[in-house]
Amino acid sequence: MSGCDSTSSFDYISAANEVLNTEIDALQQLSQYINDDFCQACDLILHNKGKVVVMGMGKSGHIGNKLAATLASTGTSAFFVHPGEAAHGDLGMIEAGDIVIAISNSGESHEILSLFPVLKRLNIRIISMTGNPQSNMAKLADVHLQITVPKEACPLGLAPTSSTTATLVMGDALAVALLQARGFTAEDFALSHPGGALGRKLLMKLEDIMHTGDALPKVSPDALIKHALMEISQKGLGVTAIVDDNDAVIGIFTDGDLRRMLDKQIDIHTTKISEVMTCNPTVASPSLLAVEGVNIMQDKSITSLLLSEDDKLVGIVHMHDLLKAGVM
Incomplete structure (x- = not known):
């Protein structure tokens, strides 16, 4: 045999x-x-x-x-x-x-x-x-x-x-x-399978999984780099948004930016975050489907996505959040 x-x-x-x-x-x-x-x-x-x-x-x-x-x-x-x-x-x-x-x-x-x-x-x-x-x-x-x-x-x-x-x-x-x-349609199918993988992909929105309130990392443009680093460390997302007095997004600073900045030997104790931040970062609506958020992050090669509504920062989503939610 x-x-x-x-x-x-x-x-x-x-x-x-x-x-x-x-x-x-x-x-x-x-x-x-x-x-x-x-x-x-x-x-x-x-x-x-x-x-x-x-x-x-x-x-x-x-x-x-x-x-x-x-x-x-x-x-x-x-x-x-x-x-x-x-x-x-x-x-x-x-x-x-x-x-x-x-x-x-x-x-x-x-x-x-x-x-x-x-x-x-x-x-x-x-x-x-x-x-x-x-x-x-x-x-x-x-x-x-x-x-x-x-x-x-x-x-x-x-x-x-x-x-x-x-x-x-x-x-x-x-x-x-x-x-x-x-x-x-696939969307119709998802409505009867909200607990399944397809339901999560087609029904879940970014606002369902975003970090908000005190968990949202943000600093003003006048903040020193050392204060921005403290914000990144405390919030644990490897990133902070830079917002104006009305909470409108004007920039972003990531741990990747930090590594590049250190190579230039910039003094974190005297330099403002506005001098090293990335201006005009990618921003999305919190009402966007989570799977669309994934597409944006993959297209832009970014791991965090800032979410804004009525020109105000309301949340942030990290790639790990999408993985944990089963969207990816």
Whole structure:
């Protein structure tokens, strides 16, 4: 046996590759079912004013849970309801005007079929996803999405493998097609993922992470260099802003400027900071998105960005703040 460091004589790699090939073949067969029925299902959901309720038993239920989550995060209001729980009260979560996506490979799930009469009475449209177009679920649904696979990857033909993969991919195709039809953007996605990395990049503003108040390093242009260095040391950002009497930014001094200044043997005890500061530094608005702040700092090759509002210094952001916030 090659490719595995194992004491077993069983060829794990061949078994795994057979699973991959079987499931790849199943997915290649799936494209024939992206047809008018698929378009009808998309239109039904796109123009629906209610919610999308996904149902499924067993492994189909696990896939249904994922489908509901994907729909919800891409612009379609959706949630999962367990058919068994629906029959014992959770059916009250479903209202007239909603759409139900019912998933079952056989299309004969008793727990789901027993709910059809009630769903029909409530005038709820049903989209079924089954591997059997002649099944009761397929025939009773308003729209049927076929997910037939040539065979399961399980050699016994018992464990749902290829069929659940095909269902998952059909669900993804449905969700992404709807995402594109809605014109759903990355910003829209971020609104439903505020705690994730994308949400931080697209929703966080510089004002959310900037240093303000007493933590904001600043001195007047008449301050001696030694006083500016004390400000830099106390605030711990490696930089200080130089502001006029109205707190308008007129310059900046960094620890890098200090190193260059020392090479010139300038007396820090008698020289004013205005004589060595960098004039007209880069200044941004605190309402700017943090990711845009990153772009500015990278373009200007700077590690700190001064923030001004109404011509007054209100904050400062260091590259480390952006890293800590997960924006970079």
